[in-house]
Amino acid sequence: MRHYSVKLDSPTSSASGTVAVYGHFGRPVLVFPTELGQAYEFADNGMVAAVGDLIDAGRVKLYCVDSFDAATWSADYLPLEERARRHASYESWVVDAVVPHVRADSGDAVEIATAGCSMGAFHALNFALKRADLFPLALCFSGNYEPAAWRSWGERGDAVYFNSPVDYVANLHGEHLEWLRSRVSALLVCGQGQWEDTTGALGSTQRMAQLLATQGLRHELDLWGPDVPHDWPSWRAQLAHHLPRFC
Secondary structure (H helix, E strand, C coil): CCEEEEEEECCCCCCEEEEEEECCCCEEEEEECCCCCCCCHHHHCCHHHHCHHHHHCCCEEEEEECCCHHHCCCCCCCCHHHHHHHHHHHHHHHHHHHHHHHHHHHCCCCCCEEEEECHHHHHHHHHHHHCCCCCCEEEEECCCCCHHHCCCCCCCCHHHHCCCHHHHHHHCCHHHHHHHHHHCEEEEEECCCCCCCCCCHHHHHHHHHHHHHHCCCEEEEEECCCCCCCCHHHHHHHHHHHHHHHC
16 A cells, blocks of 8 residues: 655645555545644544555545644633634645645545544534635544534634534525535444433534535434444544545
């Protein structure tokens, strides 16, 4: 399996991070790590191996990125609105540094999917909904899409609102909503076992699916059984089950 890593600096901010790439050809998938995770997390937890046949066959190419969570969403000492404001540096790094690298590496005409588990699922969906021009497909496993429900305190302003899918999706309307209906698709997967309730993932996934349905946005909801916990073995099986349909 072809593998390399590269450190990328944002041309529009001081943000910098690592991208670990797996594969030689195929649909590019931008993979966000779990909370506080780094670029090699997907490989270290067997997720790359779980879809190794697709990678070796040239059907998919994974671009696994660092998180900036320590300075943004996981910075519990900051009020939620400030955490959301700081998230803008992550957005700029992904859009202005990572996306150009993916396009140069995989071809400008190839559409980029997003994927992630737990907090990575939040990032995958949020980026797809906000930048469907870049990311028309989001594969989301055990996500919680409500930042205000996390370990949060303080006011909620525009920065939180525009990074909270459960909030802004509910108010989508007009031409932008019509465009999203024609452009974006989301797969929401969640188990019903241990930790899916305490992390809020199960309830949030169900609420998010209902909002997408209400707004007529293309999506699939796939709930696995009570024996499927919020953990890597579940996500390995779920990714291996679903990814072949999209590459």
